[in-house]
Amino acid sequence: MSWLDKILPKRIRANKDRKASVPEGLWHKCASCETVIYRAEFEKNLNVCPKCNHHGRISARKRADIIIDNESKNEILVDVKPVDMLNFKDKEKYKDKLSATQKKTGETDALVVYQGKIKSVPVIACFFEYSFFGGSMGSVVGEKFSKAIQKAIDNNSALICFSASGGARMQESLFSLFQMAKTSSALNKLSEKKIPYISILTDPTMGGVSASLAMLGDINIAEPNALIGFAGPRVIEQTVGEKLPEGFQRSEFLQDHGAIDFILNRSQQKEKIAEIILSLMSNIKNEQKI
Numbered sequence: 001m002s003w004l005d006k007i008l009p010k011r012i013r014a015n016k017d018r019k020a021s022v023p024e025g026l027w028h029k030c031a032s033c034e035t036v037i038y039r040a041e042f043e044k045n046l047n048v049c050p051k052c053n054h055h056g057r058i059s060a061r062k063r064a065d066i067i068i069d070n071e072s073k074n075e076i077l078v079d080v081k082p083v084d085m086l087n088f089k090d091k092e093k094y095k096d097k098l099s100a101t102q103k104k105t106g107e108t109d110a111l112v113v114y115q116g117k118i119k120s121v122p123v124i125a126c127f128f129e130y131s132f133f134g135g136s137m138g139s140v141v142g143e144k145f146s147k148a149i150q151k152a153i154d155n156n157s158a159l160i161c162f163s164a165s166g167g168a169r170m171q172e173s174l175f176s177l178f179q180m181a182k183t184s185s186a187l188n189k190l191s192e193k194k195i196p197y198i199s200i201l202t203d204p205t206m207g208g209v210s211a212s213l214a215m216l217g218d219i220n221i222a223e224p225n226a227l228i229g230f231a232g233p234r235v236i237e238q239t240v241g242e243k244l245p246e247g248f249q250r251s252e253f254l255q256d257h258g259a260i261d262f263i264l265n266r267s268q269q270k271e272k273i274a275e276i277i278l279s280l281m282s283n284i285k286n287e288q289k290i
Contacts (some may be wrong), residue, residue, distance in 0.1 A: 030054055032225075043062045046266045055223045055266055057203065059219055060112040060127035063162055067270050068125060072117040076124075076145050081108050082140045085172060094171040105132050109140040110165070113148045115155070119274035124152040126161040128202075128209075135165035137209050138172040142179025145213060146186040153189065158196040158277040163214040167207015180212040187216050194287075196280040201228050201251070201260065219276055221269075222251035228260070 028042045029035070032054035036165040042049070043188060046066060047056040058066075064073065088094040102108055110132040114125045126148050128135040145161070152159040168176040190197055199217025201210075203226035211230050214220075237244055247253045254260045264272055 002181075025272075028056075030058065048266055053224055053265070055203065055225065057130055057164065058266075059131065059161075060107070060129040063127050064112065064114055064125065066124075066266070067118060067160075067162075067273070068114055068116040069118065069120065074115045075112065076115050076129045076151065077144045078108070078111045080140055080147070082138060082173075085139075085175060086171075088171045088173070090171075097171070101132055105129065107132050107250050109138070109144070110135045110169075111141040111144045113144055113153065115157075118160075118270055118277070121277050122155065122157040123277065124148050124155070124157050124159050126159070128162060128164040130164040130204075133169055133171075134167075135163075135209070136167060136176070137165060137168035137179050137183075137212075138176045139179065141169075142176075142182045145179075145183050145266065149186040149190050150197055153193050156195065158198065158281065159190060159239050160198045160200065160273060160277075161213065161217075162200045162202055163205040163209055164202045165205055165209035167209055167229035177208065183213040184216060187213060191218075194284045196277055196284075198276060200264075200269065200273075201226055203227050206230065206232065218280065221262060221264050221273075222254065222260045223266060224251055224263055226251045228254055 026039055028037045030037060030049040030052060032051040033049060035049060035051045037049065037051075041058070047058045047062075048054070082098055084093070084095040084098065086094075107129050110129050112127045112129060114127075116123060116125065117123075126145055127128045128141075145203070149159060151157075168179070170176070189199060196219075197217050199214055199220050201214055201220065201222040203223060205214050205226065205228045207230060210228060214228075227249055228251060231239075233244055233249055245253070251260065251263050255263055
């Protein structure tokens with residue numbers, strides 16, 4: 001105890017030692033405009049900043065809760081799980097890192113698949129979980145996505161996918177790169193059956209995912225200001241030796257240059273996606289009658 005503590009009355013010392021009464025996690029600071037928002041209000045607003053419209057990252061399951069009609073939601077393909085085929089090890093074993101990530105996130109891998117309805121429209125819906133190895137695409141993601149396509153074909157249901165990924169999974173080496181061809185080939189089969197595929201690109205959608213399944217939708221939609229591309233902006237700048245344009249690889253830039261169809265706020269997605277699927281399905285039926 002210091003000499004100052006000795007002369008202070010006990011009441012003042014008690015107040016000094018008292019812990020802050022404000023619980024942790026009560027407030028959220030916007031990553032874009034840095035506005036401090038009451039967390040409950042932020043989550044009620046679907047993790048979107050009410051001041052600048054910045055779309056914060058969101059878990060796969062929370063996104064599924066927003067998009068899919070609750071009474072129809074049924075998770076499928078839960079038995080597809082990752083295996084360390086290469087016995088990969090860098091700073092730690094891939095097998096150990098997988099186990100730790102599964103415990104931390106509560107997910108078995110980076111893709112969650114549901115069968116359900118959006119505004120009563122039947123769909124097979126895929127959601128990337130970015131907190132699982134940065135949403136990276138390994139053999140399980142490729143297998144689940146391909147099986148989801150087959151499920152869509154079997155049920156004549158539209159396929160939708162919300163991408164949020166850093167690309168192919170490094171720890172699976174060539175096995176992860178194979179998934180680019182595998183998912184692209186499976187999507188070709190879906191196209192042959194004239195079943196709609198709606199791709200929604202969220203922040204970030206990069207690497208092998210952007211170079212395959214994410215950009216192959218019949219309709220490609222993006223959330224506002226999402227980072228979308230193959231290599232990151234800094235890598236490109238170092239490669240070409242030039243400063244990139246303002247907003248390069250952001251949703252708005254891609255829309256201006258014809259790389260995506262349009263941008264959609266999170267609050268509008270459920271209604272609009274259902275509307276698009278109904279329109280596409282109707283057009284397909286009319287074509288088949290002719």
